[in-house]
Amino acid sequence: MTQPNPPFMTGVPELLLLRILEQQEMYGYQLVRSVKQVTAEAISLGEGVIYPALHGLERNGSLKSRRKAVGGRTRVYYSLTRKGKKRLAKLQDDWRRIQNGISTALEVPAHA
């Protein structure tokens, strides 16, 4: 077991999912691989993170889903709603603000 509440991960699943689904419709199992890929292996989210996140996002109206049978198996494809686009924009702003703040704090050793 990794430690719970790992640093800097709060909000990251939500941001990544919305960002990926903004570009194209995808299903859960596929998103597990896609997250790894688009972050250049830097971030990996398990199914225990992806599925609940997807459900929450759909519940609050950021995503909509449709079921699709593919070779005897059922996939649930998710895509962004208008609300999801707004949510993504806000999360990106939050991210950039915090990212800037921390960058500023980490540069300038000042004691050199």
Add this chain to the structure above:
Amino acid sequence: MTQPNPPFMTGVPELLLLRILEQQEMYGYQLVRSVKQVTAEAISLGEGVIYPALHGLERNGSLKSRRKAVGGRTRVYYSLTRKGKKRLAKLQDDWRRIQNGISTALEVPAHA
């Protein structure tokens, strides 16, 4: 009340506090202002965040404190231990990894 568990903030107080105290000893009330300053106003942490964080960091051996009377008032100054320096290094690594992953994910519109 702001929403609980705000996005991207998990681990940020710990990182910021360790980073600032790495450069110089400070007391809690002073750190509230310092955090704002070193992040160029991008991030602001209240006393309800700072004090518990300081206590936790001291409890786990990352910080040491000494009390100092200043004009009839008592201040508790905190500074980094060897363990705190290691913890800071690890947090910085985590931060950079995630920051890189998200940057990669956010660039390339690809659908342009």
Add this chain to the structure above:
DNA sequence: CTATATACCTTGTACTTCGAGGTATATTGT
């Protein structure tokens, strides 16, 4: 002499990520 700034602190709330475990069908290897 009252209001504000300094300086410390605690409590409760409302989240969150994560691993582990569970079901079922299709595909691949032998």
Add this chain to the structure above:
DNA sequence: ACAATATACCTCGAAGTACAAGGTATATAG
């Protein structure tokens, strides 16, 4: 034919975490 793996969905409990609000007390400023 049969076993193992990959695909595809899901739930639950654990262990935190940041935050606002509220509380105490002393010094300084209006």
